[in-house]
Amino acid sequence: MIRYVLRRSIHSIGVAFVVVVLVFLVGRMVGDPARLMLPVDALPEQFESLRERLGLNEPLLTQFFAFLGGAMSGDFGDSFWQKVPALDLVLSRLPATLLLAAATMAIALPSAILLGALAVHKPGSWADRAVNVASLSGVSIVDFWLGLMLILIFSVQLGWLPTSGYGGIEYIVLPAVVLAASPLGRIAQITRSALLDEMSKPYIRAARAKGMTRRRAIFRHGLKNAFVPIITMAGDETTSVLNGAVVIEAVFAWPGVGLLLIQAIQRRDLPLIEATVLVVAVLVIITNLLVDLAYAYLNPRIRYS
Amino acid sequence: MTESTDEGPPHNGKVHFGFRTIMAGLLRDPVTLFACLFLAFLAIVAVFAPWLVPHDPMAQSLALRNRPPLTPSENGFLHLLGTDALGRDLLSRLMMGAQVSVSIGVLGAVVSGSFGVIMGLIAGYYRGWADDLIMRFVDVMLGFPTLLVALFVLFVVGGGYVNLVLVLALTRWMIYARVTRGMTLALREEPFVDGARAVGAGDFRIITRHILPNLLAPLLVLATLEVARLILAESALSFLGFGIQPPASSWGLEVSGGRSYITTAWWLVSFSGAAIFLTALSLNLFATWLRALSDPVQRWRWLLGKKVAVAVMNGTGGPEHRT
Numbered sequence: 001m002i003r004y005v006l007r008r009s010i011h012s013i014g015v016a017f018v019v020v021v022l023v024f025l026v027g028r029m030v031g032d033p034a035r036l037m038l039p040v041d042a043l044p045e046q047f048e049s050l051r052e053r054l055g056l057n058e059p060l061l062t063q064f065f066a067f068l069g070g071a072m073s074g075d076f077g078d079s080f081w082q083k084v085p086a087l088d089l090v091l092s093r094l095p096a097t098l099l100l101a102a103a104t105m106a107i108a109l110p111s112a113i114l115l116g117a118l119a120v121h122k123p124g125s126w127a128d129r130a131v132n133v134a135s136l137s138g139v140s141i142v143d144f145w146l147g148l149m150l151i152l153i154f155s156v157q158l159g160w161l162p163t164s165g166y167g168g169i170e171y172i173v174l175p176a177v178v179l180a181a182s183p184l185g186r187i188a189q190i191t192r193s194a195l196l197d198e199m200s201k202p203y204i205r206a207a208r209a210k211g212m213t214r215r216r217a218i219f220r221h222g223l224k225n226a227f228v229p230i231i232t233m234a235g236d237e238t239t240s241v242l243n244g245a246v247v248i249e250a251v252f253a254w255p256g257v258g259l260l261l262i263q264a265i266q267r268r269d270l271p272l273i274e275a276t277v278l279v280v281a282v283l284v285i286i287t288n289l290l291v292d293l294a295y296a297y298l299n300p301r302i303r304y305s
Numbered sequence: 306m307t308e309s310t311d312e313g314p315p316h317n318g319k320v321h322f323g324f325r326t327i328m329a330g331l332l333r334d335p336v337t338l339f340a341c342l343f344l345a346f347l348a349i350v351a352v353f354a355p356w357l358v359p360h361d362p363m364a365q366s367l368a369l370r371n372r373p374p375l376t377p378s379e380n381g382f383l384h385l386l387g388t389d390a391l392g393r394d395l396l397s398r399l400m401m402g403a404q405v406s407v408s409i410g411v412l413g414a415v416v417s418g419s420f421g422v423i424m425g426l427i428a429g430y431y432r433g434w435a436d437d438l439i440m441r442f443v444d445v446m447l448g449f450p451t452l453l454v455a456l457f458v459l460f461v462v463g464g465g466y467v468n469l470v471l472v473l474a475l476t477r478w479m480i481y482a483r484v485t486r487g488m489t490l491a492l493r494e495e496p497f498v499d500g501a502r503a504v505g506a507g508d509f510r511i512i513t514r515h516i517l518p519n520l521l522a523p524l525l526v527l528a529t530l531e532v533a534r535l536i537l538a539e540s541a542l543s544f545l546g547f548g549i550q551p552p553a554s555s556w557g558l559e560v561s562g563g564r565s566y567i568t569t570a571w572w573l574v575s576f577s578g579a580a581i582f583l584t585a586l587s588l589n590l591f592a593t594w595l596r597a598l599s600d601p602v603q604r605w606r607w608l609l610g611k612k613v614a615v616a617v618m619n620g621t622g623g624p625e626h627r628t
Binding site: 011036156277280281 | 452568
């Protein structure tokens with residue numbers, strides 16, 4: 001297991017390195033930072049002084065190592081917009097995003113497993129078909145649209161929940177429910193197919209032959225063994241929740257990293273944009289690492305392949 | 306789905322896997338039927354939008370700002386879905402938007418699919434260092450937060466149609482490479498590949514004539530699902546302002562335009578988003594159906610109706626609760 005952890009961690013560091021290279025290449029070579037940051041009608045002297053200040057007249061390799069060194073020590077420069085170190089700004093927004101992701105998965109995972117179990121209880125029944133259509137709807141729904149519709153119904157018409165912002169538990173309900181739709185659909189589908197697989201295995205037949213009800217067989221035996229694919233899918237979905245949070249945070253004015261990225265792009269604040277992208281990338285890479293390690297822990301065959 | 310030698314399970318009457326049995330099957334499965342009809346309708350709208358629109362999608366009118374659905378207009382056609390904040394007909398804009406959103410989804414799937422399949426074929430067929438290199442690259446890119454990277458790249462290179470297709474393709478080709486490689490690894494060991502090689506077929510011929518045709522059905526299912534994903538991604542990027550730029554129309558852009566009027570003009574956001582949702586849902590249902598048709602066991606069950614199929618396969622009869 002230790003060898004696997006080591007190998008997998010080195011892979012993660014490799015991915016992080018590639019992300020840093022990519023951000024550098026796209027930001028510094030495809031685009032011209034001075035042009036990206038200054039307004040279109042800026043004077044040539046302004047471009048020149050900004051280039052000088054950012055070290056853009058240095059050789060590219062020198063620039064790259066400066067960037068890499070900065071990224072590794074967490075120094076992305078100061079945000080132009082807020083005049084504070086970009087990384088501090090990103091880190092101050094991180095808890096809100098993590099809270100939202102946690103609330104989302106806390107809604108999605110249990111309900112998805114229950115729905116999947118409900119479908120398996122009587123395959124082919126109307127309940128099974130309803131779960132199938134519901135989970136496909138969850139996958140197909142446009143999350144920002146669902147957000148706007150729920151705001152329209154629950155905030156504007158009924159006045160039960162705030163339209164947007166950050167505060168008590170009433171603020172997190174709508175964004176978390178919206179973000180939960182897609183993972184709920186996907187996890188419900190995988191739960192259904194994994195459980196169906198289990199239910200045709202001999203040990204379930206034996207339990208059923210001894211008189212165990214189908215429901216008890218599902219919850220006592222089937223689910224336990226179907227857990228590996230469910231957890232893997234849940235991990236994958238956590239990373240897409242972190243991704244999807246960008247749009248949903250913008251819809252609900254949720255002060256997380258995603259909203260910060262949108263604000264940074266609107267203000268053409270390159271250091272802040274780079275810091276945000278890299279911090280979220282590291283977050284996603286760590287989540288993927290934890291998922292794979294959990295998977296290897298649950299499924300020994302992976303460790304030795 | 307195109308192979309003609311497949312005879313299915315043995316049973317008394319002969320069932321042909323053709324147009325009529327598919328139609329009969331669809332009539333028993335109203336949800337899938339609805340999805341197929343909606344997609345056919347959408348394809349027609351997307352292709353012929355410029356000739357089908359009831360109003361000029363760009364024509365503004367101060368007198369007709371934010372009018373509700375079914376408002377009458379001068380040219381005799383109703384504003385069926387109402388008008389937007391500039392007095393433009395929403396239905397016409399959604400039809401033009403369909404052209405943009407659907408074609409981005411399809412083009413994105415074709416570009417990412419072609420690249421991914423080529424990479425997967427090389428990795429799976431030749432193995433060795435090419436395999437290691439490509440799959441390591443795939444693993445790395447799958448670890449990316451794709452929407453964020455797409456946002457960043459679009460910020461640098463600018464939005465617009467072509468950039469959007471390329472960026473979306475860039476973030477989604479890996480899944481094709483993975484699937485293609487996995488299936489190619491299994492196929493290259495098959496006796497018919499050995500046979501082809503024995504009679505002197507070259508690598509290119511084996512790949513294009515013997516391996517690729519066997520990959521088509523699962524790849525088609527995957528591509529259908531990907532079109533849905535890409536349409537959703539395009540709408541999100543355009544909604545945030547990094548995709549299609551006004552005054553052009555795309556579904557995500559229409560939702561974003563209606564957002565400021567959500568309390569006074571509910572139809573703008575509702576109908577635009579519903580168009581995206583129905584499209585993605587239909588594509589998902591269609592893909593589920595395609596998958597069932599390309600799997601021989603599921604295909605016969607679906608074509609014959611569930612009870613008959615179960616009875617035929619068990620050779621006994623009597624419905625059972627197993628799938």
